[in-house]
Amino acid sequence: MPSSQLERARIVASFGRQFYVRTLDAPGPDRVAVTRGKRTDFCVGDEVTIGLIGADQAVIESGLRRRSELIRSDRYNVKRLAANVDQAAIVIAADPRFSEELLVRMLLACAHANIPALILANKLDLTGPWAAIAPRLQVYRDLGYQVIELAVRDHPQETRAALAPVLSGHNTILMGESGMGKSTLVNTLVPGAALATREISEALCAGRHTTTFSKWFDLPPESATSGAIVDTPGFQTFGLAHVSESQRVHAMPEYTELIGQCRFHNCNHVQEPGCAIRAALENGAIDPIRYLLFSRLSGRD
Numbered sequence: 164m165p166s167s168q169l170e171r172a173r174i175v176a177s178f179g180r181q182f183y184v185r186t187l188d189a190p191g192p193d194r195v196a197v198t199r200g201k202r203t204d205f206c207v208g209d210e211v212t213i214g215l216i217g218a219d220q221a222v223i224e225s226g227l228r229r230r231s232e233l234i235r236s237d238r239y240n241v242k243r244l245a246a247n248v249d250q251a252a253i254v255i256a257a258d259p260r261f262s263e264e265l266l267v268r269m270l271l272a273c274a275h276a277n278i279p280a281l282i283l284a285n286k287l288d289l290t291g292p293w294a295a296i297a298p299r300l301q302v303y304r305d306l307g308y309q310v311i312e313l314a315v316r317d318h319p320q321e322t323r324a325a326l327a328p329v330l331s332g333h334n335t336i337l338m339g340e341s342g343m344g345k346s347t348l349v350n351t352l353v354p355g356a357a358l359a360t361r362e363i364s365e366a367l368c369a370g371r372h373t374t375t376f377s378k379w380f381d382l383p384p385e386s387a388t389s390g391a392i393v394d395t396p397g398f399q400t401f402g403l404a405h406v407s408e409s410q411r412v413h414a415m416p417e418y419t420e421l422i423g424q425c426r427f428h429n430c431n432h433v434q435e436p437g438c439a440i441r442a443a444l445e446n447g448a449i450d451p452i453r454y455l456l457f458s459r460l461s462g463r464d
């Protein structure tokens with residue numbers, strides 16, 4: 164059944180083999196969409212052409228070229244988190260205490276995808292646990308990452324004001340572990356986001372409480388002059404099978420200027436004599452926790 168008229172659309176939610184699409188050129192209702200054949204490698208943010216079916220359904224005919232693609236992967240699977248985002252905001256918090264290993268992994272994935280990352284440190288109101296993470300935040304600031312401190316739940320106004328300059332004009336993916344406050348932040352920035360999420364959950368039969376699928380929200384004028392934000396489900400692992408050893412080293416800002424200075428060109432930066440990275444570690448120029456986390460990343464995951 165070929166569709167008569169094709170329109171450009173964006174995938175604004177993806178759940179298994181089902182999608183929600185929003186037309187790009189002319190306003191219209193968001194539609195449930197299915198793909199033709201077996202193609203399922205679309206993800207939220209993808210721009211596609213669709214054929215309209217009735218008032219509220221669509222079929223995805225083809226995908227348009229991705230300008231960016233953020234993925235995580237293990238030996239067996241590649242999982243696309245979002246396409247066509249130009250910025251990542253990694254949400255962390257003191258309670259539950261964020262995993263710094265996952266933070267390192269997310270930052271490496273962003274660097275590999277050529278997507279600039281910033282860090283949103285949420286739950287500033289939890290002063291006790293916060294004291295324990297404050298020194299770690301400073302390490303990331305010293306490396307050049309922008310770290311923005313937020314108390315999203317209790318200070319929505321301040322949250323919008325703090326984020327407007329960084330979100331305006333960008334398509335930003337929110338990523339991080341479960342319970343850090345990503346959806347709370349989306350609900351603060353986008354009026355009606357919770358309701359829209361419930362509606363999509365029902366349409367796609369994806370009910371449940373925490374976030375189970377990714378969603379694209381266009382930002383309203385009160386939060387940013389333009390741009391979009393993508394809410395994603397929290398995760399417990401973040402595989403980097405698609406990032407080679409050498410790409411990982413290049414994605415560590417404190418390593419980049421030392422690359423090529425080790426005595427052996429195939430140095431693993433662990434025990435080899437004449438290792439420039441070990442030397443920097445020993446004289447305090449490299450943070451020991453990041454060194455340890457990085458050296459523990461196995462080549463396969």
Ligand SMILES: Nc1nc2c(ncn2[C@@H]2O[C@H](COP(=O)(O)OP(=O)(O)OP(=O)(O)O)[C@@H](O)[C@H]2O)c(=O)[nH]1
Binds near residue numbers: 339340341345347396
């Ligand atoms: N104390 C405190 N709690 C917060 C803050 N922001 C969010 N929370 C709480 O943290 C919990 C988790 O928030 P969510 O927004 O659902 O977290 P999420 O990152 O979307 O989690 P997943 O969807 O599971 O990935 C909720 O109980 C929020 O009320 C904050 O600024 N301070």
Ligand SMILES: [Mg+2]
Binds near residue numbers: 345373374397
């Ligand atoms: Mg959520």
Ligand SMILES: [Zn+2]
Binds near residue numbers: 438
């Ligand atoms: Zn070395």
